[in-house]
Amino acid sequence: MIAYKTLMLKIYKPTKSKRELMNSAIIRYSWALQFLLDRYRKNILTIASSEQQVKRSMLLKLIDKDDLKKLNEFDVEPFKDSLKMEFAAMAANFIAQRRRSPAVRYPEVALNVLDPQDAATISDLRAHPVYFGRYAINRDYCLMYDRSTGRFYAKLYLLNAKNKLIGGKDQGRLQLQYIFDGMPNVTWGIEAKRFIIVPLAFGRHQLQDMNRLLENPALAHTARLKKIKGEYYLLVNIECDAPQKEKTVTTLGIVRSASGGLHYTVCDKSENVIDSGTIKKPATECQKLYLLAKSILKVCRRYHPQVVVEGSGGKNDKLLLTKIPGVKPLTTTEYMRFVKILSYKLPIEGLPPPIELSANRLFNSCPVCSLTSQKNRITPRLFICIECGHASAVESVGSLSLIHKLQKYRSNLKYQGKYIAKNSQDNGFQQ
Amino acid sequence: MKLKIDSFSSSLNKAGEEVCGNIIEIAKDETGLTAIFSDGEGDGTGASITSSFVTRMAAFLLKNGEGVNSVIRTIADTYSETGDGGNLVPGITVVRVTAEGNVSLASMNMPKPIVLKRGKPVDIDLQKTKNGSKQVYFSDFSAKNGTMIILFNEGFLLAGKKNVGWDETIIKKYLQISYKPVNFNVQKITKLLITAAGSLELNSPNHDISVLSLQTISQR
Numbered sequence A: 001m002i003a004y005k006t007l008m009l010k011i012y013k014p015t016k017s018k019r020e021l022m023n024s025a026i027i028r029y030s031w032a033l034q035f036l037l038d039r040y041r042k043n044i045l046t047i048a049s050s051e052q053q054v055k056r057s058m059l060l061k062l063i064d065k066d067d068l069k070k071l072n073e074f075d076v077e078p079f080k081d082s083l084k085m086e087f088a089a090m091a092a093n094f095i096a097q098r099r100r101s102p103a104v105r106y107p108e109v110a111l112n113v114l115d116p117q118d119a120a121t122i123s124d125l126r127a128h129p130v131y132f133g134r135y136a137i138n139r140d141y142c143l144m145y146d147r148s149t150g151r152f153y154a155k156l157y158l159l160n161a162k163n164k165l166i167g168g169k170d171q172g173r174l175q176l177q178y179i180f181d182g183m184p185n186v187t188w189g190i191e192a193k194r195f196i197i198v199p200l201a202f203g204r205h206q207l208q209d210m211n212r213l214l215e216n217p218a219l220a221h222t223a224r225l226k227k228i229k230g231e232y233y234l235l236v237n238i239e240c241d242a243p244q245k246e247k248t249v250t251t252l253g254i255v256r257s258a259s260g261g262l263h264y265t266v267c268d269k270s271e272n273v274i275d276s277g278t279i280k281k282p283a284t285e286c287q288k289l290y291l292l293a294k295s296i297l298k299v300c301r302r303y304h305p306q307v308v309v310e311g312s313g314g315k316n317d318k319l320l321l322t323k324i325p326g327v328k329p330l331t332t333t334e335y336m337r338f339v340k341i342l343s344y345k346l347p348i349e350g351l352p353p354p355i356e357l358s359a360n361r362l363f364n365s366c367p368v369c370s371l372t373s374q375k376n377r378i379t380p381r382l383f384i385c386i387e388c389g390h391a392s393a394v395e396s397v398g399s400l401s402l403i404h405k406l407q408k409y410r411s412n413l414k415y416q417g418k419y420i421a422k423n424s425q426d427n428g429f430q431q
Numbered sequence B: 001m002k003l004k005i006d007s008f009s010s011s012l013n014k015a016g017e018e019v020c021g022n023i024i025e026i027a028k029d030e031t032g033l034t035a036i037f038s039d040g041e042g043d044g045t046g047a048s049i050t051s052s053f054v055t056r057m058a059a060f061l062l063k064n065g066e067g068v069n070s071v072i073r074t075i076a077d078t079y080s081e082t083g084d085g086g087n088l089v090p091g092i093t094v095v096r097v098t099a100e101g102n103v104s105l106a107s108m109n110m111p112k113p114i115v116l117k118r119g120k121p122v123d124i125d126l127q128k129t130k131n132g133s134k135q136v137y138f139s140d141f142s143a144k145n146g147t148m149i150i151l152f153n154e155g156f157l158l159a160g161k162k163n164v165g166w167d168e169t170i171i172k173k174y175l176q177i178s179y180k181p182v183n184f185n186v187q188k189i190t191k192l193l194i195t196a197a198g199s200l201e202l203n204s205p206n207h208d209i210s211v212l213s214l215q216t217i218s219q220r
Helices: A016-039 A041-049 A056-062 A065-074 A077-100 A204-215 A288-303 A332-348 A394-416 A421-426 B044-063 B068-078 B154-158 B168-178 B186-200
Strands: A002-011 A130-132 A141-146 A151-157 A176-178 A195-201 A220-228 A231-241 A250-256 A262-267 A273-279 A305-310 A355-357 A382-384 A391-393 B003-012 B022-029 B032-039 B091-098 B102-108 B114-117 B120-122 B127-131 B134-142 B147-152 B209-218
Touching: A002 A151, A002 A204, A016 A041, A016 A065, A016 A077, A016 A130, A016 A195, A016 A220, A041 A056, A041 A077, A056 A077, A065 A077, A077 A130, A141 A204, A195 A231, A204 A231, A250 A288, A250 A394, A262 A288, A262 A394, A273 A288, A273 A394, A288 A305, A288 A332, A305 A332, A305 A394, A355 A394, A382 A394, A382 B168, A391 A394, A391 B186, B003 B022, B003 B032, B003 B186, B022 B044, B022 B209, B032 B044, B032 B209, B044 B068, B044 B091, B068 B091, B068 B102, B068 B127, B068 B134, B091 B147, B091 B209, B114 B168, B120 B168, B147 B186, B154 B209, B168 B186, B186 B209
Parallel strands: A250 A305, A305 A355
Antiparallel strands: A002 A195, A002 A231, A130 A220, A141 A151, A141 A176, A151 A195, A220 A231, A250 A262, A262 A273, A382 A391, B003 B209, B022 B032, B032 B091, B091 B102, B102 B134, B114 B120, B114 B147, B127 B134, B147 B209
């Protein structure tokens, strides 16, 4: 099975003129995309309200030749195919969502800049990233490698023939090779160009993937040019081998902890607690959720568990019955973001994505007898079940309850005869 | 009105120990009930020997007509100070509940009992004295229909104390909250408390844990 992963490559210290070109490209691209979305709003809404089966080809056919010509007003000739593909994808996505929930809004490409000239001065440019639909030498984008220095570069086609760059620098000392079949050498002079060449910066992990690209350039696929907090990034999708799925032998419940970190419990198949602990809130707010996810992954590597987390970010889980001064757990939004991080990090480790279970009154319900009552919370930190006497710190109760809930759901599914192995694997369940 | 006295006790051994260091003996007759609850210092066989010895001693004295208070005084006088001669002082509580509802309670080196009347914890008058380093107290009070006396050892109070603040106040609060007028008997309350203490210690206690519950019920 083929899997894809996105490499986030930073464009290293682009010059002012290159920044302006990239800003301008992002804004022109967003405007053109918005133009298509506005132009075909009625058609898409009609399709959404019908029960007609939606195919990508059908959505692509919506765009007529005249409208494609009108796109030239935005100087987006290099991105026309990308715009069509992105329009079709956004429309299909909207139609699917609207059919599920009528409250879903029509997509809008948000912009806070009116003129491309102003864009360079704005650090947080809220525009749609430019999509490069092909990996090619003479259009869209391509990666390059300098054998003498070991550095990587990207060649981005951002300009149309009308606005070609004139009087740029020549190749100089660079000995570049395209990361493409046969690794051809790159040559260019001072003639007018439709592309810019930018150096790339990245970390150790990405370097491994880039080296794999050098060995097999066919692994590179689409990419996006994005501006994040004043910096420019090239998000490249590369093909990778899907990690082998490991058979889960334990269950790991993760809940928010009152101290701002997380609490976890690991149980074996017979629901005996193997390990339990608290991951403290990282000292720095920056990258807090990633650091928490990293700690959880360490536990996962040790026990190969099926991870269970609170659904809806732990909304109404009753972790804190009243506000306690100085006690600040993760917010529901933060917890949701943490779950999102886990849901892509776990499959990389060969584990199924986390299962989200309702967190409604989670910290008030007993993991042993399932009695849910606020009386069980003797103190804000201590839980003692009034029915069976099970006692524990509140956080341990939450994580253990999640595990028991999962077992209960599984046994119910088995009982109802709906426990189909194929579906269960897709959902992360494993027998 | 004559009262019937129910009793129930339960113990958890320290993890890895085969013998419990706490001994509970109950003697019932027509006039009432006498219970001896002893806690040997330490754990395992050594504690079991100490508690067996002190229990035998108390039982012998009671058999020979000594009163509850007198038994504890004698035992307290018999044991030397901790560390003197290598003797370890055990804890012991002796309770006598008569069918008329008179309760005599005497204790040495044991936590204060909890008394519930219709599910609400009540304070009982305790006469505290010190015999060397040994804490001795006596109490006489009357029990009515539904009065519960809950005795436990030091190990019970130490369960999970570091992590979650399990103490006498919380135990009282828990008993009050979990009280139900119907089907709330000594067996249920003892099991609840033992389960709570056991799960606080993650089912592998660091001490021997024992609970003895007595309840007076009017005979109809």
